[in-house]
Amino acid sequence: MADRPRRRRIRRTLLAALVTFAVAVPVSGAARPAAVPAPAPTAIGPLRDASPAALARRYAVSRQDIRAAEQSAKDHGDLRRAASLREFAAPGRQFLSFDGRDGGRSVEVVGELATARRIAVLVPGAGVGSDTYWRLRRDASALRGELGAGGAVVVWLGYRSPATVSTAVLTTERAEEAAPGLRALVDGLRAVRPAARISLLCHSYGSVVCARSAPGTAADALVLYGSPGVGVEDAVALRTRARVWAGRSGGDWIARVPHVRVRVPLVATVGFGTDPVADRFGAEVFDAGDGGHSDYLLRGSRPLANIARIVAGSEPLGVAR
Known part of the structure; x- marks a missing residue:
């Protein structure tokens, strides 16, 4: 019983910190380069x-x-966006879809989807868009190398990710928009492979x-890493x-x-509730x-090796429990 007041104080402190952050931090998402115009995709x-x-x-249509979109960015005077898109269109890049509007939406394949036996779908977090996409490409290439023959990585930048410092990053609103x-x-990948x-x-x-797309998902594995929580109290609630x-x-x-x-x-x-690594x-x-x-x-890292093993259907090394 003596611990109850202490737990209440801790909870009030944590809630105050969250509320202060949500109210006081500028909504920097409004300053993102989403206003760069682009034509509607095919x-x-x-x-x-x-x-x-x-x-x-x-792939040819998306290119x-x-x-x-690159030409539109040039006409607008945003040379950084134009340079990013020039990389997107480089020979050998494979986009299932691309929409340059509102900061950019894209689905890229690294590897050979037509023959893939193991498919990893990368779902990025906050602060990711066309101008910072190189990090996703780097990670996808490293994972594809770790998976080896028969592996393909699908990089899904299919939503307006919240700015890293913003009120949107503290709620599930963007996730709910993105989940469908x-x-x-994933349903399409399951149908064709x-x-x-x-x-x-x-x-x-x-x-x-x-987490918002998990109920009834056609995926075999759901890997949560670097997670702030997922908006439910436990894995059972993911349904x-x-x-x-x-x-x-x-x-x-x-x-x-x-x-x-x-x-x-x-x-x-x-906030997002229970820590996913908690018992x-x-x-x-x-x-x-x-x-x-x-x-x-990162290439050569322990988490890369273990995530690749999970994608392959093997047990990771050094499982915590």
Whole structure:
């Protein structure tokens, strides 16, 4: 009983910190380069055919859309965006879809989707857009190398990710908007590659997106890493048959985020609840090394090796429990 007042004080402190952050921090998302104009993309419909010829056609159409967006960025005077898009259109890049509007939406394939037996879908967190996409590409290339023959990585930048410092990053609103698109992608991959093993790799705020798309997902594994919480109290509440994994590196600042969830009157529900690596969440916890928040898929790292093993259907090394 003596601990109860202490727990209440801690909870009030944590809630006050969350509310202060939500109210006082500028909404920097408004300053993101989402205002750079781009033409509407070509209507190519959902993925229905993963034959080499069909994929080649989609990749060619997306490359045309990327080049049109690059020209639009040049005309607007945003040379940084134009340079980023020039890289997108480089020979050998494979985009299932691309939309340059509102900061950019894209789905890129690293590897050969037509023959893939193991497919990893990367779901990024906050602060990711066309201008910072190189980090995702770096991570996808490292993971594809670790998976080896028969592995493909699908980089899903299919939503307006919240700015790293913003009120939006404290709520599930963006995740709820994003979830239908992610679910549709996974359903499409399952339809065209029915025998493949599909894993959702969900980093930081991306784990909140994955949680919203988890019920009934066609994915075989759900991997939450660097997660602030996912908006539910435990893995059972995800209502998924996928095997749920969680990991956090020893040097990740996300460990200091308060794991609470509270309704702020006239604002929103702030916070994401239970820590996914906590025992009571019920995920299977893997060894994620000692790196920082953006280091989980660095080439040669322990978390990269373990995440690749999960994607392949093997047990990770150094499982925490």
